[in-house]
Amino acid sequence: MPDYSSSYRTLATNVVHAGSPSPRIQGAVVTPLFQSANYLMADESAYDTVRYIRLSNSPSHLGLHARLAAIESGEAALVTASGMAAISAAILAFVGSGEHLLAQRTLYGGTQTFLDQDGPRLDISHTAIDLADPEGPAAWERALRPETRLMLLEAISNPLMEVGDLEAAVDFAKTHDLVTVIDSTFASPVNFRPREIGVDLVVHSATKYLNGHSDIVAGAVIGSAEQIDRIRHLLVHLGGSLDPHACFLFERGLKTLVLRVQRQNETAMRLARYLADRPEVRKVNYPGLEDDPSHAFAARLFSGFGGMLSFYAASAARADRFLDSVRIPLHAPSLGGVESLVVRPSRSSHLGLDEESRQRLGITDDLVRVSVGIEDADELIADFGQALAG
Ligand SMILES: *Cc1c(COP(=O)(O)O)cnc(C)c1O
Secondary structure (H helix, E strand, C coil): CCEECCCCCHHHHHHHHCCCCCCHHHHHHCCCCCCEEEEEEECCCCHHHHHHHHHHCCCHHHHHHHHHHHHHHCCCCCCCCCHHHHHHHHHHHHHCCCCCCEEEECCHHHHHHHHEEEEEEEHHEEEECCCCCCCCHHHHHHCCCCEEEEEEEECCCCCCCCCCCCCHHHHHHHCCCCEEECCCCCHHHHHHHHHHHHCEEEEEEEECCCCCCCCCCEEEEEEEEHHHHHHHHHHHHHHCCCHHHHHHHHHHHHHHHHHHHHHHHHHHHHHHHHHHHHCCCCEEECCCCCCCCCHHHHHHHHHCCCEEEEECCCCHHHHHHHHHHHHCCCCCCCCCCCCCECCCCCHHCCCCCCCHHHHHHHHCCCEEECCCCCCCCCHHHHHHHHHHHC
């Protein structure tokens, strides 16, 4: 068995090299794709060590786990069949029937509907907490119950790009003995490594920045060896393992993570400033802008502000005209890939909410969300300019 334990000092080196097999398999520079469901028995003494794809222990999995652990400052990691598989398994591993969790107020749609629709059938309840509540921890304390087990956070909210007081939330969770889980998909490890502020478990939709090429659906969870082991045992039963072919593409995409996200940070910052100055734009949501309500927390916690922003085009008709006129970004859901994408959240991710709830949340019909890609920044910004004027 090769050794997968190598890691290096910096993120940029780790995304390329951490967890690579040593010695290299048959001398291959890249970890080969192991597209085999099962392997010959080798005197395994525990079920866990029998080699089978559903147990997430093929060579395609092992190196990727070690690389992700190094990247997110964890002891161990687990890849999953989707971001939702990572989120649901992480929650269900620590919250059981009759138990309760605290969840940040604005969650990814799939996570919210999992808690709202499947939670009650599993007798798992949750209370929303507002990280921007002026009362802070005093307000969160009122939501606590004797059976509260976990606190679920998100690094940057969708689609308004809000960043809360995550350090205060982690301190609160530690005081009350809650497991902390953060969905750090929008931030990516280039901009934020939540384990460094004491978060237990970091989850990602690797479909987005980690893979970065919009060609697989995958997830990841990173944490302590003990906690990841517990999640892995559950995932074996839920069946949400990642196929080796997706592992191979995931590992390939991951190697350029730092280059991609640095470029996306730079272009998004320039685009946010440009849009904020345009008369057609009512308001821009981007934590990198100094006057954004999330700027102070983001500036303290993050090393970059990310490639996601949203803006209000002043009317639904203008938003539609913009989407019709823009040439480079594609009008499509999802995010974090090399190609820029634009979408109207009121017509996509938040279509399930009624009009009044959307208004209350600030997800009005003129809101446009942008996932900035790696195209030429000047050409992209000029394209936004012509589409706004059009
Ligand atoms: C896309 C996304 C998910 C879900 O990930 P899938 O890979 O689609 O299952 C979860 N959280 C966030 C923040 C996302 O953007």
